[in-house]
Amino acid sequence: MDAKKRRRLESADFAVGSAAEFLGLSAEESALVEMRLALSRALRERRGEAGLTQAAFARRIGSSQSRVAKMEAGDPSVSLDLLIRALLAVGASRRDVGQALARRMA
Amino acid sequence: MDAKKRRRLESADFAVGSAAEFLGLSAEESALVEMRLALSRALRERRGEAGLTQAAFARRIGSSQSRVAKMEAGDPSVSLDLLIRALLAVGASRRDVGQALARRMA
DNA sequence: GCAAGATATGTCGAGTCCGACATAATGCAA
DNA sequence: TTGCATTATGTCGGACTCGACATATCTTGC
Numbered sequence: 001m002d003a004k005k006r007r008r009l010e011s012a013d014f015a016v017g018s019a020a021e022f023l024g025l026s027a028e029e030s031a032l033v034e035m036r037l038a039l040s041r042a043l044r045e046r047r048g049e050a051g052l053t054q055a056a057f058a059r060r061i062g063s064s065q066s067r068v069a070k071m072e073a074g075d076p077s078v079s080l081d082l083l084i085r086a087l088l089a090v091g092a093s094r095r096d097v098g099q100a101l102a103r104r105m106a
Numbered sequence: 107m108d109a110k111k112r113r114r115l116e117s118a119d120f121a122v123g124s125a126a127e128f129l130g131l132s133a134e135e136s137a138l139v140e141m142r143l144a145l146s147r148a149l150r151e152r153r154g155e156a157g158l159t160q161a162a163f164a165r166r167i168g169s170s171q172s173r174v175a176k177m178e179a180g181d182p183s184v185s186l187d188l189l190i191r192a193l194l195a196v197g198a199s200r201r202d203v204g205q206a207l208a209r210r211m212a
Numbered sequence: 213g214c215a216a217g218a219t220a221t222g223t224c225g226a227g228t229c230c231g232a233c234a235t236a237a238t239g240c241a242a
Numbered sequence: 243t244t245g246c247a248t249t250a251t252g253t254c255g256g257a258c259t260c261g262a263c264a265t266a267t268c269t270t271g272c
Binding site: 027028031034079080081085089093095098099101 | 133137190191207208
Binding site: 164169170171173 | 258259260261262263264
């Protein structure tokens with residue numbers, strides 16, 4: 001997989017416009033990045049609504065505060081797997097995850 | 107994460123009824139298994155429609171026939187990450203992935 | 213029933229991702 | 243400001259997933 005080689009990309013802020021084109025990402029690569037960001041946002045929202053701190057949430061899912069911070073930051077060291085597990089842990093359904101994953105930027 | 111310890115579960119066939127309850131999986135765990143299976147099915151469908159053998163598809167995405175077989179079998183050694191990348195590689199959109207992931211068994 | 217193509221299963225070294233820890237930055241009430 | 247809670251960033255050892263290879267088990271046409 002070609003994407004593998006270019007893995008450690010900055011997760012980017014999208015401060016103005018799509019950073020994807022700027023960085024020369026393929027359609028597949030940018031779809032992956034967008035998915036990660038979309039799930040990140042969903043996770044932060046849900047954790048907030050649940051009134052949990054990152055540390056409290058980390059304890060609840062058997063992880064650490066730093067990793068939760070990275071999840072929510074869309075850090076490239078965080079897999080979609082982990083994000084999805086975390087979402088399920090805050091009560092998201094399979095359907096919720098599917099929607100979150102497909103949702104476009106605000 | 108508690109799921110971690112019980113990781114290497116058989117991916118199960120669901121020959122009759124939900125194997126999830128039988129195996130004593132938590133809601134979260136079975137949601138993950140179901141997602142993996144749902145993506146597996148979507149991948150096999152799309153590859154079929156594209157008229158590709160597992161080997162041909164593997165070459166196309168820079169992987170191996172055996173791993174593609176495992177992807178389609180819902181093997182626990184295959185991450186959701188990989189399945190999603192594979193789906194994108196056969197032309198699925200982010201939306202397609204979201205739908206596939208949420209779709210219930212036939 | 214055989215052969216050949218396709219798919220499935222088992223294993224392994226290499227590289228990735230995870231939780232943990234340390235520490236820095238940010239926020240926010242007193 | 244100062245102090246305390248929360249969130250962000252950097253780094254590691256070890257667990258996990260990857261592609262690859264070997265081999266076994268289907269399929270399908272003959």
